[in-house]
Amino acid sequence: MSRRMRSFLVTVGLVLALVFCMSSASAAMLPWSALHGKTVLLVTGSTEPGQPNDDALVHQHLESLGFKVKTVDDNAPESSALGVSLIVISSTANANRLGDRYADVAVPIFTWNTFDYPNLGMTGPELHRDFGVVDPIQHFADSFMILYGYGASTTSEIGRAVGLKPQLFGTLYLEPGHAGWGRPGPGATVVADFNGSPHMAAVFTYERNASMLQRRVAPARRVGFFLGNGNFHLLTAVHGPAAHDPQMRSWAIGLKLFDTALRWAASPPPHVAPYDPTALDARLRKAAHGKKVLYVERVNGGEGREADQHIVAHLRSLGFDVDVADQTAPQSRADGKDLVLISSTCSKYKLANKYADVAVPVISMEGLDADALHLAGRHRYVDYGEHGEEHESDDPPENYLDIVGAGNPMAAGLTPGLVQFSKHPGVLKWAVPTPDAVVIATLPNAPEQRAIFGYPKGSVMADGFVAPARRAQLPMDNPTYDDLTTQGHALFDAVVLWSIGG
Structure with missing residues (x-):
């Protein structure tokens, strides 16, 4: 990426952030109605024939939430991010091709591309220590672990909105599959984790200007989520008579957590007065x-x-x-x-x-x-x-x-x-x-x-x-x-x- 393009993207992102802040003095999470019509850049890749891929379902879901979705592949130029309100990066995108393309863009990012976490500065670079992917072929026993998350930050904005409790909840329906985790830096908020360990963060966030890793500072909000290529459709949700059971409502929150984290990412950060x-x-x-x-x-x-x-x-x-x-x-x-x-x-x-x-x-x-x-x-x-x-x-x-x-x-x-x-x-x-x-x-x-x-x-x-x-x-x-x-x-x-x- 050229220095001029990087500077332009950062400037555009800052302008968008300023507009967001001016539109919401309280800087609380915006209602869905305020996000209706905002453009989301969905960055995807490809999977091998016969391998699961839920990118089309994610695209449809984002549209059902009211977003305008612009889908590009992992070779798309940085200019694709111009004018968008949120960047969503799928795990199907090739992290080696992505590199640090979006790392300095002052536009919020929501990603479940675990291998791209280090490129974005969201974790360190060492596989199995700073980040990892649970694979049911290589890690069959652990692949059942990812079906259960633990509420870590119950008082965070996302935690409060979801009604998160310091207890287990169901992330995915009972089908072992791929999921990613990260070990974020101290500037992050670990919303939920696996095994009750904040070093295995399933959902984590960085506020704008929070210190990340790889000597980076978040130019806008960043969210890491635990999904794999083909299990978006397995996120837990509660319907029908079960919705009247408070225990089930607090258990089947996978999809609600996904949607709330999206809404948090796309909302303006709180205003912090400059040093004075x-x-x-x-x-x-x-x-x-x-x-x-x-x-x-x-x-x-x-x-x-x-x-x-x-x-x-x-x-x-x-x-x-x-x-x-x-x-x-x-x-x-x-x-x-x-x-x-x-x-x-x-x-x-x-x-x-x-x-x-x-x-x-x-x-x-x-x-x-x-x-x-x-x-x-x-x-x-x-x-x-x-x-x-x-x-x-x-x-x-x-x-x-x-x-x-x-x-x-x-x-x-x-x-x-x-x-x-x-x-x-x-x-x-x-x-x-x-x-x-x-x-x-x-x-x-x-x-x-x-x-x-x-x-x-x-x-x-x-x-x-x-x-x-x-x-x-x-x-x-x-x-x-x-x-x-x-x-x-x-x-x-x-x-x-x-x-x-x-």
């Missing part, structure tokens, strides 16, 4: 008015005492009514509050499982309390840990974060990639949340180690715990607040704003 600390401060001041905060710290503690004082002063300057409690105080101190903020000066042994189940938002800066708060699993330095702690961490001090969820307001409008969080290298905390968490930043060169993330209300946290209100983690150590850069302060404020629902 002054504007962020103004929004937070407006949201803070009348809000009560419980700040839990090690009262009269040692290291970090001044940082605690400065955080409290900052919150009060924004307009919050802040009540300071010692880590040994009873959980009842949170009654009537709008936010609980747990300082990194606290000890998990003194906190003693407090604040895990309070029905108000909680932000934890004490990363070693991640297990007690159900933010992550129970194994230290596997499910949670820290960089730079002398005698305890194998990792050196760090002061940078890798922004992977730039499409979320918690990222403060910062662009994807490395950002200096604190002025000097020091201790930074991390944890591995469940797929229901929204990941904003990881530690550099450690994509599994999430530094900033949040759980929406109702999401499934570690140990199957359901979040009674929003939960978030910041990676700060005892004195880190006083060493934050301007960008670090913006991230702190953005997490506070998100947590209180601003």
